[in-house]
Amino acid sequence: MREPTFFEAIFEWVSTWGELTIDAMTTLGDMAIFAWQTLVWMVTAKPCKGTIMPNFYYVGVLSLPVVALTGTFIGMVLAVQSVEQFREIGLESRLGGVINMSLVRELGPVLAATMLSGRVGSAMAAVLGTMRVTEQIDALVSMGANPIHYLVVPRFLACLLLIPALTIMADFMGIVGGYFFSTVVLDIDHYQYLNNSRSFVRGWDFFLGIFKSFFFGAIIAIVSCYRGFHCQPGAEGVGRAATAAFVISFVLILAVDLMLNIFLDAFYAAVWGSSLKLI
Amino acid sequence: MSNVLTNLKPRNTNQGGDGRALVELRNMTLRFAKQTVLNEISLSIPRGQSLAIIGESGCGKTMLLKIVAGLIRPTTGQICFDGTDINALSDVEMTKLRRKFGFVFQNAALFDSMTIGQNVAFPLVQHSLASGREIDQMVFDGLAEVGLPETVIPKRPSQLSGGMRKRVGIARALVLHPELMLYDEPTTGLDPIMSDVINELMISTGKNKGVTSIIVTHDMKSAKKIADRIVMLYPYSRLKPGESQVLFDGTPDELDAVKDKRVHQFVEGEAGERLMEMRRESAEGMDGGFSETPMHADTVAAKDHEKRKRTGQRPE
Numbered sequence: 001m002r003e004p005t006f007f008e009a010i011f012e013w014v015s016t017w018g019e020l021t022i023d024a025m026t027t028l029g030d031m032a033i034f035a036w037q038t039l040v041w042m043v044t045a046k047p048c049k050g051t052i053m054p055n056f057y058y059v060g061v062l063s064l065p066v067v068a069l070t071g072t073f074i075g076m077v078l079a080v081q082s083v084e085q086f087r088e089i090g091l092e093s094r095l096g097g098v099i100n101m102s103l104v105r106e107l108g109p110v111l112a113a114t115m116l117s118g119r120v121g122s123a124m125a126a127v128l129g130t131m132r133v134t135e136q137i138d139a140l141v142s143m144g145a146n147p148i149h150y151l152v153v154p155r156f157l158a159c160l161l162l163i164p165a166l167t168i169m170a171d172f173m174g175i176v177g178g179y180f181f182s183t184v185v186l187d188i189d190h191y192q193y194l195n196n197s198r199s200f201v202r203g204w205d206f207f208l209g210i211f212k213s214f215f216f217g218a219i220i221a222i223v224s225c226y227r228g229f230h231c232q233p234g235a236e237g238v239g240r241a242a243t244a245a246f247v248i249s250f251v252l253i254l255a256v257d258l259m260l261n262i263f264l265d266a267f268y269a270a271v272w273g274s275s276l277k278l279i
Numbered sequence: 280m281s282n283v284l285t286n287l288k289p290r291n292t293n294q295g296g297d298g299r300a301l302v303e304l305r306n307m308t309l310r311f312a313k314q315t316v317l318n319e320i321s322l323s324i325p326r327g328q329s330l331a332i333i334g335e336s337g338c339g340k341t342m343l344l345k346i347v348a349g350l351i352r353p354t355t356g357q358i359c360f361d362g363t364d365i366n367a368l369s370d371v372e373m374t375k376l377r378r379k380f381g382f383v384f385q386n387a388a389l390f391d392s393m394t395i396g397q398n399v400a401f402p403l404v405q406h407s408l409a410s411g412r413e414i415d416q417m418v419f420d421g422l423a424e425v426g427l428p429e430t431v432i433p434k435r436p437s438q439l440s441g442g443m444r445k446r447v448g449i450a451r452a453l454v455l456h457p458e459l460m461l462y463d464e465p466t467t468g469l470d471p472i473m474s475d476v477i478n479e480l481m482i483s484t485g486k487n488k489g490v491t492s493i494i495v496t497h498d499m500k501s502a503k504k505i506a507d508r509i510v511m512l513y514p515y516s517r518l519k520p521g522e523s524q525v526l527f528d529g530t531p532d533e534l535d536a537v538k539d540k541r542v543h544q545f546v547e548g549e550a551g552e553r554l555m556e557m558r559r560e561s562a563e564g565m566d567g568g569f570s571e572t573p574m575h576a577d578t579v580a581a582k583d584h585e586k587r588k589r590t591g592q593r594p595e
Contacts, residue, residue, distance in 0.1 A: 049404065054392075130391075138350050139388035143402045143451075144374045 034148075034229070035222045038156050041149040048145070051154040059120050059155075060162035064169065070115045071170030074107050075099060075178030083186050095186075096193035097200030099178040104171050104201060109209040110257055112170035113216035116163055117249035121224035124155055125245035128228025129238040137229070147229070156221040163217030164210050171209065204268060212260050216253050223249045300359075301326040301459060301491045302347060307356030309342055315515045316342050317353070318524050322510065326458075329485045329492040331506035333499070333545065338514045339524075340495040341385070344461050347493060348382050349373055360459070378406055381452030381490075383462045387444040389436035389451070395422070396432035399451045406455070421450040425480055442473035449480055460484060462494040466501050474501060481505050499546055503531040511542055 004012065078099045086092045128151060131137050137147050175197075182188040224245040231241040302324040309317040316339040324330050332340045345351045346358060349365050358365050360376065368376060389398045399418045403409045409417060419429060425446040436444055445465060452460060462481065466474035478501050485492050485505070496502050502509055511527040518524060527534060527542045534546060544550075 134386060135384045135388040136390055138345070139382070139384055139390070141350055142348055142377060142380065142382040143405055144377045145401075145405050146370075146374075 030230075031222065031226050034152075034226050035218075037148050038152050038222065038225075041146065042153050042156065045149055047154055047157065048150045051150065052157065055154040055158040056162060058123075059116075059158040060165065063116060063119055063162075063166055066115060066119060067112050067166045067170050068173045070111055071103075071108060071173030072177035074111055074170070075103060075174035075176065076181040078102055078107070078174075079178050079181045079186060083182070083188075092186075092188055093192035094196045094200075095182050095188055096179070096195075096197035099182070100175055100197045100201045101205060103174040103178065104209045105205045106209070106257075106261075108171040108174050109167045109213045109216065110253065112167045113163060113213060113220065113253050114250055116159075116166065116216075117220045117224075117253065118246050120159065121220045121245045121249050122242040124221070124224040125228040125231070126238055126242040128225055129231030129241040132229060132231045133233050133238060152221070152225045152229075155225055156218070159217040159221035160214060161217070163220065164213040167210060167213040167216075171206075208261075208264055211264070212257060215256050215260060219252045219256060220249050223252065299326050300324060301328075301361055302493070303357075303359040304343075304347070305357040305359070307343075307346065307353045307358060309339065309346065309351070310354045317346075317512075318515045318518075320356070320512075320524060322525070322528075324491060324493065326491055327485070327489050329481070329494065329505055329507045331494045331496055331502035331509045332512060333496060333502055333509060334512035334526075335514060335545065336497075338512045340512055341463055343512070344382075344463055344493060344495050347459075348380055348461055349377065378402075378408075378455050379458045381455065381457035381460045383445070383448045383452050383460070383465055385463045385467060387436070387448035389444055389447055391436055393435075394432065395427075395434050395436065395439070395447055398436065398447060399454055402451065402455050408455070417454060421454045422447070424453065425450045426476070442469050442476065445469065445473075445477055446480070449477070449484075453484065456488070458491060460490050460492045462492065462496075464496055464498075465494065466496065466498045474498065477501075478505050499548070503534070506531055509534055511545065513541060 079095065082095055082098055083092060086095055086098070128137075131151070137151070140147050140150055179193060182193055183190050227241045227245040227248070231237050300323040302322075304320055304322045307317060307320045308315070320343065322330075332343060334340050342351060346353050347360075349358075349368075352366060360379070363376070365373065365376065389395075390401070393401070396415075396418050399421050400414045403414050403417060418432065422429070422431065427443060427446055427450065431439065431443065431447070436447070439447065449465075460481075465477050465481065469477065481492060481494065482505050484490050492505075494502070494505060507530065509527065509529065509531055510525055512524055513522075513526045515524055526539055527537055529537075534542070537543060537546075
């Protein structure tokens with residue numbers, strides 16, 4: 001077979017990347033329309049009977065142990081990671097402020113959302129993907145049900161409302177874990193730890209973390225349901241949908257986290273005109 | 280015998296029907312990107328008729344059924360149900376119209392998360408047509424009609440055999456007393472006795488209730504037993520230029536006398552030259568019409584349909 005010429009190789013490269021870009025843009029647009037339809041169904045019709053409680057139970061109650069465990073370990077790991085550096089500059093008494101600030105602003109919401117996109121998002125994509133492959137979604141439509149109203153809206157509501165609640169749980173357990181590890185294992189003074197926590201962590205920091213988690217919940221639900229609805233046939237297709245749901249959710253969570261941090265910090269500075277006063 | 284190799288006009292084959300067309304397909308074409316699945320199909324199905332659609336895997340039978348049910352929009356052409364063009368209907372109107380359809384899916388497509396009782400009750404609840412005890416009674420009656428005992432009601436679909444699941448699928452499709460029943464390979468994967476049980480159910484549904492039926496099947500024994508009329512489709516990619524995709528359209532008796540070798544081979548289940556063709560196509564790197572499994576075509580079609588629906592795109 002003849003080797004392609006320089007111009008043919010360039011053309012091939014442009015064509016391949018062009019195709020990938022068009023595919024990515026189409027998927028993004030498709031996902032935006034999917035999200036819009038979900039919002040429209042959510043506000044214009046009551047959720048279908050018998051669909052809310054099972055989804056809330058699955059997302060909220062069954063995720064509680066794993067989120068609590070994740071939160072506890074985040075608090076303890078933060079203590080271990082920070083204590084040496086703070087000791088070197090003689091500021092170990094301020095550990096509480098650093099741990100709790102990091103927890104409530106960033107690590108609690110992001111790691112809880114990451115954990116939930118793995119546990120809840122992948123499972124949603126796999127369930128909906130299996131329903132697509134076994135024609136259960138077609139069966140729903142043939143019997144007059146709208147699959148977005150019946151399948152997506154309850155899952156979206158569960159993630160939107162319960163992931164912030166689970167984030168509060170992760171924050172609380174992280175604070176408890178960090179406190180015990182710092183005071184019992186690392187021998188930091190109780191009073192100093194709590195006093196510094198109280199003086200550094202503001203209500204705004206709590207608000208920021210919880211506010212972001214609403215977005216993370218919405219991302220997990222939309223991405224996972226979308227991947228499930230567009231699942232390719234067979235066991236491999238379902239597996240890919242579940243993996244893609246987690247990977248895309250994770251990347252979007254980090255990207256949205258960055259954008260929200262920039263926007264909300266700018267908003268805070270514009271309204272209250274002060275910056276962070278950690279140290 | 281009516282071998283319609285070139286006839287593209289809607290046929291009105293009235294065997295078993297009362298003469299008025301309940302379903303009418305007019306020059307219906309379905310394409311996915313560059314692949315043509317169905318080309319210029321025109322069929323008229325009178326009220327009360329049982330029509331069996333036969334043909335090789337991948338020839339577009341299931342797609343045709345899903346187009347009739349409004350699950351997929353055709354690329355071009357019209358589908359009329361009782362004189363109404365279903366592609367011109369809004370979502371709300373289409374939802375109302377779907378009460379008149381019953382769809383039995385290939386693998387029953389029962390909802391795993393629900394019990395058998397909840398599965399059969401689903402259309403009643405969805406359309407708010409009954410409540411409480413009425414629903415319970417209708418579920419009980421529906422299951423009894425397909426020969427299933429009351430004890431299956433609290434079970435999950437995974438606890439039933441394939442034949443039982445199919446019968447639950449039929450009970451669920453019949454619970455709204457539809458005017459049109461659509462069966463997608465109802466006897467595939469069942470033993471001969473269970474296949475005959477399903478055949479008898481379909482016959483009794485058609486004859487006793489006057490329900491119009493469209494049955495997609497590979498099972499020639501079933502097709503000849505249950506159908507008043509048989510239509511054979513052929514994969515578009517293997518047709519000669521100018522040929523119609525409908526290779527045969529007539530009664531089961533006429534099918535035995537047909538001269539077309541392709542129809543004869545399919546009816547008799549002989550690979551014949553097809554085996555050599557497939558080997559040659561494989562050696563030449565062609566797909567031979569088998570590369571896209573029906574399920575894959577279905578997924579692509581569903582995606583295409585969703586996109587069209589979202590963007591409000593109508594058939595060209």
